[in-house]
Amino acid sequence: MTWTDDDPGQGEPPAILGLAKLRTARAQEIRRAQDTLTTASGDAGVGWQAQSQTAFAAEVQKTAGDVELLAVGMEKQAAVLTQYAGQLSQLKDRQRILEQRRASAKSSLARANAMMPGGLFSEPTPAPFVLAGEEDSTAEAKAEEEARQRAAAESKIAAAQADLRAIESEWDALVADRRRVDQSCSTALEAADILGAVSSFSGSAVSAASPGDLLDRLSVLSAIDLQVLLAAHPELAEKLQAASTQDVATWWNALDAEHQQTFIVGLPNIIGSLNGVSALGRVAANRINAANRLEAIERTLADWKRQAAQPGSFTNATSQISALEDEIKYLRGAVSEPPTVQLYLYDKDADRIIEMIGTPSPETKRVVTYTPGTLANLDGFYSGDTQSIADWLHKRDEDGMVAFVVKDGRYPQNPLTEANDQQYARGIAQNLADFEEVAFTDPLLEGRQSVAIGHSWGVANITVSEALGAHYDKVVSLSGAGAPADWTPSPTTEYRDFSYDDILQFAQDIRVGEHGAVWSGRNPREVGFAHEDYYDAPLTWKSFPGNGLVNPLLAAAGGIESHNLAASTAPGNLTLLNDMRDFINEAGAPR
Template sequence: MASGVAARIGELRPVVAAIASGYAAGAAALGQYGVVVAQIGQEARVLRHREREARQIMVAARQALELASAGLDEAVRCSAQQRVDAAEEQLRRVGVAWRQLSERREAADTTCVRLLTAPAVLGAFSNLLTTTNTNTSTGAGVGVRTGTGAGTLAGTLAGTGAGVLVSVGRMSAFDHLVLQRVRPDLLTDLARCPPLPGEVARAWSVLTPQQRAVLVSRYPATVGQLNGLPPADRVAANRLLATRRLAEAQTELAQLQARLGALPTLLNKYSPTVSQPQRVALNASIADLSQEITYLSQVQDGVIQLYLYDRGADRIIEMIGDPARAKVVLSYLPGSDSTLAGMYQGALNNRRRGGIQALAQWEVGRSYGEVVAFVFKDGRFPQTADLFSHGPQINTIADTIGANYADFLKGLRASDLGELRIVSVEHSFGSAAAGEAERRGAQLDTRILLGGIGMKAGWQPDPSTTYIGYAGRYDLNKLFYTPTGQGLAMGDLGYAVAPTTENGIIERDSGINFSGNELAKILWGMTVPPIAMKLQIEDMLTQHNQIAGVEGNDKVLREILDELVRDAN
């Protein structure tokens, strides 16, 4: 035990020495500052005395001048004027001395602040007050978007640049503890107003693997969402976040199960008439939470990889495959009704996947490691259950999701995957968001639109991008294409550019042409047309969803795979 204590003391000695050294340097700076301020104070007292004397002489001289002028005594008047002039000159000199004294005090203040924020006092924290924005070289400090001037570490920073990763990454364990006390929101601010992905990538490359690991473990919420970072580091950070949420979800589940168990007793005693609705609601909540727990447990185990996870902000991006082996990137952008619950339904079941991830998993699983996929759900997607307030026909939603998608794609370009082809596969509403991402500068090698809803007015195909479209024969979204191949739009409703040949899209046969209702639609159409119409709408919805699934969609799936791996070998 004694040896262990001695070893621990040995570990603490450098930290204690650093603290003592910092205090000594700070005390020296304050001592020097105190001497200078005392001298300035003494000189200020002398100046105030000289100023009072000069003003008294000025008052007396002016009174004498007024009397001499009244008596017309020229000699007396000249003498009085000389005293007035002398007093004014003395006041002018005092004014100059005051300005010089003020400048000396300002210089003393600046020197003191500089010494108190120097490495000898603050250690790694001295860099947090620099005003460089994106300096990520070997000696980079923390970048700030506007200069903060002199001040304390806890002072308000107008913004932070990518260099903050370098400065914080190089901190000692003790420095990190201090940072959490004096500036706990520094890394949060970085995530809230992120630097450009390229700047983030350059800053990260300066750090050692050990320094990166420390940032991942201490600040997973920031590292897990910074575009430009290597996918593996983001996945590691989001695994920590998912593990935290998993513990919370398990506690919530236990509480719900306890409530369900106590429900019969409570309802029999107080309100037996509402037993069934209460039971149904609790069972539904338990089922949803259980599905989330299953999914997050697989994230914790490393079976599922999250490139982004922010449950509170409705943000999640799953990565499927090995980015180190991949030769092409598949970015899957789902359509309306995409939710966190839909992602949780994609939990692995004997290596089979449902949920939103099914298509991407199918492609990766048959690519022999050549494809890494990202399933993108960053933000609140349109919901048909909220058709009038948040339905897919409201095209401004594409602006928000499209902006997020553009940031994500630019982050991939700046990361380890930047040299790979990126193929964006988009279902339904996803095509509108991807079009907005292009408008915001995102570069894609290929876009594959599955039952696409179209793009907003003004969209133009990029000559460097290949556009391919698939849709079922009765796909629901075809109702919104005009006979001339355009879309239907009016203001914030609809999408003016349909995914058709007329707009630069290569339309391919999906193989989804008929359904089991063909004969029934003919028969009911001749007898009871409303029933035939109902069957037709069912077919439209079925085909619209089928083209983004893995059942009855073999032709589309295999052609997407061919497009992915065509240049991989």
């Protein structure tokens, strides 16, 4: 707890007692839950098969010791906090008394200083009636009176100063006692009988250890220990995220399945986004994270709906309610059995999402990375539109394919500015390059053929990621926007463009001075992507009824529609889709 030498009694004992009571209540809840599980494990019940019941009982028995330690630890924490609250109350009383004494001594000192001869409160010596010849004796009397006043004032000043010195000495003792009480409380809360194996992870130990050392040391903890440790040291998350991808991959792949599950359950927030953890491990952790988020946002949704339904309510949260309902529906797919959504990464606040389609296995031969284009947002994932191409390919897979649909960061929302800004693209593309490196540390994906597919701005994202060091065996452009100035085709990568003569192709033909209006004229079809003729869209601005005599806005709308068609599974896009699939399935050198 933060405090200063000027305020050593800082803190709220009632709040600390509240924390103690909360831990006592939690310990009781844990014991009641454990009793319920134990009862269930001893009763086969209707419909139980012997093997299932035995496995369940074994699992309960395995965790019973950890659960009891957690309950005991919480009760001991409550006792320590209760004692600390009492000690802090005594310190606050001492501080209050010392402050009162200090104020009184300072007041006495001020009065004593004022009583010095010539001071504000010194007693004036009246001028007596003096006869001729008596001047000398009168002067002596006045001097004697002033000396008396000075001696009295000096005595009072000395006494007040002595009081202040004594008070400061007691104040120093109070400060020392606060340090001792805090240290005693901290030591007690981190004791082995409270934290168990976690007791060796002090704040200084976490801070001093390298990420790699921490990973090795954490391997001896149970799932419950890991949860307790993270609650006590939230800085652990940032520390582990700093570990190198290769170090994490080496550590994770060396763990057996049971230890991996321990980390998934104990640290799901960390494991779900930790580069180097296998795809299946991250998805399993994010399933837990999705369940936790679901619980929180369902409460928020209920609160909003309740407020909006109150008579006379001025709450207008229609759009927020609709957005939450869409997210809830999506996340329920992640926690369903079997799951219909597999989240490799999900951080809504940072606008980061990667969804995995398919299941990595020894039979996996190809990894597809699909990245959407301009205006891509989380709503597209919630509706399923963004995943449609990857899902279409996976359902028709014959050779073992896993697909990742990647929107790692805020994609450009303005086609005229952000989507044409090469510097803006570098930040998002770095995330894509990092993902490409991370994904192939997974033993079930390592060495497999890598195919990147981008729609519109998504192709710029891919080519910029290549300029930043990423490598793909094949790159597919679906009406791609462009490539950066420092990009050149890799000699070990096959590039192919599949496009309609749409609004983007028209914009790419526009020249501004020596450069094109879109990505400086670096159209994928002109800088290294093989291609055939444009596909014929069912409706384009060139085939729009009226032969161009209609409203040009309607014609432009046809151009936009054909541009978006390339990223859809609509029947009108079937020819393009099949050609793209044939290109992807053509034999090619793996990574």
